[in-house]
Structure formats: C-alpha cells, structure tokens
Amino acid sequence: MALEKDPLNLIITGVGGQGNVLASQIVASAGIKEGLYVTVGETYGASQRGGPVMSHVRFSLQAQCSPLISEGQADIVVGLEPVEALRVVAEFGNPKTRVIVNPRPIYPIWVLSGQAKYPPVEEVLEKLEELVDRVEVVRVTEDGETPPAVNVLMMGALAASGLLPIPIESFEEAMREILAPKDVELNLQALRKGVAAIRKG
C-alpha cells in the first residue's frame, strides 16, 4: 500500500438529495479496510435538498487528518453534477487535480425561476478540462433509463479509475456492511455500472 501523496484528498460533490453522504461513507469504509486513516468532512445541514453539498475525504498512512481540505488541495474531485464539479474545482482544484464527473445537470431554483442561467454542459466540461489534469466524463444515462443510485454508480467509476489504491472488492465489502440487506444488490449493480462505464471510456 502506497499513497501518491499523503494525505490524498478527495472531494465528492453534488446536490442535496443525490446521496453524497452515502458515497463518502462507502469510499471511506473501503479505505479503512485497506488499513488507511480516513477522515470524512461533510458539508450538509439546511441544504437537505437542492443545496450544494460536498464531502471531503482524506486518506493517510500516517495520521488522522482534519475533516476539511484546504483551498486548492483537492487531488481528486468526483462530481455527481457538472456545475457543482466546476464550483469545487474553482475553489479546491489545482493543475494536477483529476475529475470524474456525471454530466447530467440538476437545475437550481434560481435557474428555474429565470433569475440565473445554467451554462451549456459542454462549456462546463471544457472549463474543467482547461483547469485540471484529467477529466473523465461518466455518461450514466446513455441507455435512456432513469439512473438509479448515481452516487454509488460514481463510486464504481472512482473505484475503477485507479486513482485510489483501494480495490473494487473493498468497495463492495464496505457496501455490504453499510447498506440495509435489501438495498445491497441494487446498489452493487449500480457500482458495477460505474465500473463498466469507466472501463469502456
């Protein structure tokens, strides 16, 4: 076990209701299984639904870290929503940051009410490309279905991306421990979809 950087900083971001917290819990539990110190800081609260949410996940071989990542110090960003990925990169990104993003937008109410504009997704992706080292776009809805468990699917993409020294099996094992037994199978399917999406890409 080695980390390319210690601590290795991951931010998972999305919109309240997308399941950020579960995603961070899965990847963090998987990390602990690999003998790492893992710290997860959540930014949620009044933003139960519809607000921007972020989970800061920090992996270390040496010590428990603070639950917050400093400005510009994200090594990996997983965006469950494109604009939120860009929002996080603007504050926490650096030229070496790697991004995995679901390009499916969720529109804020200011956009719905006409007081703000949602940028074209391609423009968001271009800006991400310009700012960071690598952008993996995970197109979760190409088969036309309503995507189940985007949060877990994106964890599958992260697990298969090779960006973390944590095998996919540890993700699966963590899910079996965390999830209610009735939810395990559906979520494992979502995880595998994410794995396949990255391998295909």
Add this chain to the structure above:
Amino acid sequence: MSTVKIDQPGKSVLMMGNEAIARGAIEAGVDFCAAYPGTPSSEIPESLASVAEHFGLYAEWSTNEMVALEAAAAASLSGLRAIVAMKQNGVNVCSDFLMTVNLSGTKGGLVFVAADDPSAISSSSEQDSRNFARFADLPLLEPATFQEAKDMTKWAFEVSERVGLPCMIRSVTRLSHSRGNVKLGEIPERDRSARFEGVYIAGAFAPAQHSALHQKLERAREEFEGSEFNWYVGPEEAKFVIVTSGSGWFYSREAVAALGLDAEVGILKLGTTWPLPERFIIDHLKQATEILVVEEIDPFLEQNIKVLLAEQMKTLRPIDVYGARTGHLPGFGDINQDKVAKALASIRGLEYWTRDEGYAKRASELALPCLPPRMPTFCPGCPHRASLWAIKAALKLDGRNGFVTGDIGCYSLGAGPAGFFQLKTLHCMGAGTGLASGFGKLGQFGFDQPVVAVCGDSTFFHAAIPGLINARFNNSNVLMVVLDNGGTAMTGFQPHPGSGYDALGRPAPVVEIEEVCKAIGVEVKVRDPFEVDQAIEDLYDMLQDDGARVMIFRRRCYLVESKEKVRKRVFVDSEKCIGDDCGCARFCSRVFNCPGIIWDAGAKKAMIDEVVCTGCGVCATLCPSGAIVVEGG
C-alpha cells in the same frame, strides 16, 4: 449493521463523531438516553436507540431538551448511567434545570453532550455552550478526535460519578458530523437496577450548596490534572506554543506542519477545559514567551488562560497571548487549518498560501461567471411549498398587509425563495407563536395587520403550546398554522408525541394536535395543503375571525411517504401546455418553483425532470391549462 453495536474489541471502524460518542456511552454501560433531536447532535440518541433493545438500555425522544435532561437526571438519581444530547440551542432550553441540578447533585453517571454548530450551518444562531459549563460550575470535556469522542465519553461517566455532577461534553459540527477511524473497546456486561434514595432539593441552603459545588469542581480539577486527554507535542523548550482544544487540535497540527514549524512550535492540546488543569498548563508554559489560542467560536479558553497567566505572573515569564482578542483568529464562526496557518504566519512573519495565486485567479475567472447560485429549497413533493403558497395567496386575498412569524424546522426555508419569502421573523423554537401572541394584542395601538404564526408539528409539542395558551388566555388575534408533516423532518424524521411510534419504532400513544388545541379552547381546522384551492379559501375565512385560531395543514413529509408508495409518473401534456402564450408566467417552474419542473428551452414548454420529480402531483392541481398529467392519479 450499526457500527456502534460491533462487539470486536480492537477492530478499527469508520465512525461519525456522534456515533463514537454513542459507542463510548455503550462501552461505559449506559442505561438511559433521552434527547430532543437537533443538528448536529441527533445521531447520538439515534445510534443508542438503534441498539437499545440489543443492549437492554432505554432510549427516548423527549418533547424538548429540558424534559430530556430531567428524565435523564431521574435515571441518574436512581443510580443508573444516563446520557442526554442536544444542539446548542437546546442547552438554553434546559438551562433552568441545569442551573439547579448542579446544586442538588447527581448520583449515577450523567453525561450531558452539547453539540455546537460553529457558523450556524444548521442553526438560527451559533453559540459556545462551554460558557454554560463555567456558568453552572460543571466539569467540561472537549474531544478532539473520533477516537477521543468515544474514549472521553466513557470516561465522562466516571468523572460524573466521582464528583456527583453532570459531566458536560462539548462537541462541534466538524467532529459530530465528520467520520474517522475509531478502534473499538469492550462492551461491559451491566447489572442494571434502579432505586431512588435520599433527597435532591436545590435551593435548600443554596449558598451552602453553591459552595459545595465549588468544592466538587476542585475535585474535578484534581482529576483533570492527570488526564490522558491533555497532552503536549513539539520541542521541549518551545518559546511559541499553540494552546488548543476540540476541533482546534487537527487544525493546529496541520497548520504547524504546512508552515514547516514542527521544530519551533509546540502544541498544548487540552481535553479538559473547565475547570482548567492549571498545574499541567503552567508546567508546559514555563519556557513560553508567546502563545496562540486556537478554539472554535468564543475565546473561552483564551480568556480562562489569561486569568491563569495573570495569577501566575510571579512564576511565569511575560507571555504574549494571540487569538481572537488580537484579531489573529475570528472569535466567531468555524475555523480550519488555513485560518490557523494564516494566524501563525502573520505572527511569525511568514507567508502562507495553498495554491498558486495565478492559477487561483484563472480558476475564478473561468468558473465563477458561469456558475448559477444554488440555494437549498424544499424537496420536490414537500407539503410546505404548497402550504406557504396557500398562506401567501390567502394573505394577498385578505389585503390587510398580513405577515407570517416563523419558527424552527424545514419550513424555516420559507423565509427565502423556496417559501416565497413569506416568513418575516425567525428566532428559536416556539418564538413564532409567542411573537404572534404579542403582535395580536397591538390593536389598541392602531395595529391592524393579520398575523399568521407557522409552526411545525414537532415544534408545536416542543415549545409552541405555551404561546398558544397565552394567545387564548389573553384573547390575542393570532392565526397559528401548524405544518404537520408527521415527524421531526429537518433532523431526520425522528418521531414526536403526535407520530404514533417511539424512538425504537414501537407503536406509541398519539397526542393529537387538534385535540390539544380544542382543549385549549381555540377554533381548529385540519386541511390537506395539496388541496390548494380549499386550503386558500379556508385560510382566508379564518383570517377574517378574531381571537386565537389554529389551522393544521396536514400532509406527510414526502421523503417518508415516497419510501412507502410507488412513485406516480407525472408528465406535461405538450398539446395542452401552451408555454409563454398561456399568460401563467411559467407558473409551475418559475413561480411555484418546484425543482422537479423545468423549462424545455427548445420546445418552449414546461417539462418534468424525472430524476428530480417525486410524483406528488400537486403541480397538476395548480397548472391553469391543466397540462400536467399524473399517471394513475
């Protein structure tokens, strides 16, 4: 499986700070837990309730924090170990009892967890509850890590028993709601038996009790002097020492490392912060000439340390103290390693940055102009959106410039665009009704605006009943609207006396809100806010009456409802939706503002976002063209 239950001593697991506190209580053999939910504390009682049957302990959701503390104290006075947990506002609620139970003393370990919310991320105020420990003369512990959250909680029961006082644990959001490694300890077998003996009367010879309380606190100080939760790291003869507690430990350590100051700056980390372990602190500050105090919210430690330094003027050399008072740290809000590093850098004349300035500028210029703001809103399917729309419409029809006094819950969002900016006051639990009862008596001063007090179902039981009784007793003109969604939704849908089930999910007697209102003697109606037209009409009618009245808008939280029901498909009939020609000003998306309804810019018509829509169908009743279809609805 709940991590708090795992019986594998030595195993390392991922735990939320609150789970670690709950696990510490389990490892202390806790018998009794009582609480009212409040962010960021709710997972402590939730975790204990989830394993209550397994371990044979008792857990309840109490009607409010005062009752919770009183109930937990009863267990303590009967020789049991009890824990009570609350957010900072709850400490205010129970403070009356706290300021007397300190005098009467306790018996079985009573641990009092105050989870503060720096920066008020999920609160109407930020407040440093440590001041209550000093105010009430109670021993105070501040865990810094997830491991400590568990180990310290276990120890807190022993401290409480040894000094005969409630022992306070102060957590903060960044500990309570963060997750990290916790190595599990053993779960003891407990022989539980409760028996009340003796006399616990506060105020009998209160000055003597107060003096005895001070002596108990001195015993706590002695115990704290040797505590394993106080430690020093860094060079032995450091001239510059950071003194910190709680969340400040992680931030201080990372700030020192980021600036490469490990060889020069020491960190004195305190886990026991009231009363201060004075000899321990003095021992570690003998060589110091400068200290920086790092803590979250108030300069509590900073002030207490300064008092200690003043007392020790003759034994210590002069020490410059940096912190909130010198402006190096804020003294309000939350902190992080960057704020500590900047403080340290500015004192030491160093530079600190975390990324290239040019890159930061480019990232901002590229990203910020195109990022739409995203504010929290009511969930799709939330009954509050419809209720606040009905209130807005009824007040407009009434035309007398009526307004809404707000309260604490999901519906607090009604102060913003989610609730059409309807809430005009917002303070603490129950304040909406109390304020309304005052506004409703201003007629003799020419006040002629109707007043609507909104209040959630859980808030009703917690703190609004006295305000309603006051309005009835004093014949105040108040229309109270209870937004009854069946549970304490904002904190994760914990049950309350009207829910019909208890903390363990077992059936419980129901206290009906309308029956309470009837017993108070006020007019009461119950309506479904999704029958919007009826709701508006009835609300308008009630606005025309005098005296205290109650409208209950009852519909279950859709987050809960949708778990039990098959989602209905909602879609826009593109033949019937005539877009901007309708004259409705895009009512469904732009005005009603449900995030499940979006605007199809290509077709220039409304469209349902199937990923977001929960299928509640209330929009179908509101669309003037009848263009929204609920399949099977």
